[in-house]
Amino acid sequence: MDRETDRRDGELPRSERFADPRDVVLNLFTVTALVGVALGGLALGATASHGVAWALAGIGLMVFLWSRYLRVRALVPLRGGTRVLAVALWFGAAFLAWWYAGYAVIGMVLVVPVSLEVTRPAPR
Numbered sequence: 576m577d578r579e580t581d582r583r584d585g586e587l588p589r590s591e592r593f594a595d596p597r598d599v600v601l602n603l604f605t606v607t608a609l610v611g612v613a614l615g616g617l618a619l620g621a622t623a624s625h626g627v628a629w630a631l632a633g634i635g636l637m638v639f640l641w642s643r644y645l646r647v648r649a650l651v652p653l654r655g656g657t658r659v660l661a662v663a664l665w666f667g668a669a670f671l672a673w674w675y676a677g678y679a680v681i682g683m684v685l686v687v688p689v690s691l692e693v694t695r696p697a698p699r
Contacts (some may be wrong), residue, residue: 597691598647604688605641608669611682612637615672633672640665672676 582659601643612633620626644653644661653661 585635595695597695601688601691604666604685607681608639608666608672608685609634611669611673611676611678611685614676614678615674618676637665637668659689663689 613630616628616630616633617626619629643650645658645665652658666689670679670682670685673685675680
């Protein structure tokens with residue numbers, strides 16, 4: 576830990592961790608989307624064990640895609656229209672999972688993070 580900057584190597588400074596309030600809201604909606612994928616997976620399985628397997632596979636795939644392409648410090652960061660399209664597809668899949676689980680109204684709320692991405696200013 577570096578005493579002068581009060582941070583560990585590779586960690587963002589305190590002022591840049593959540594510099595944009597959209598990131599905080601986007602992370603909350605991300606958790607909501609993952610819960611929806613878990614419920615959709617449970618509803619998809621014919622038996623309890625199949626449901627758990629579908630739920631874990633869905634969550635694993637969604638977390639992999641989010642961490643690889645969509646998080647704030649992604650390995651392969653997407654920019655501009657490509658990022659908006661990827662976020663729309665990611666939350667669209669979560670909406671379908673909520674809808675399949677029988678909670679389409681909660682899934683419709685997931686349009687908010689897509690609109691937050693559209694309104695995000697372009698990086699300099």
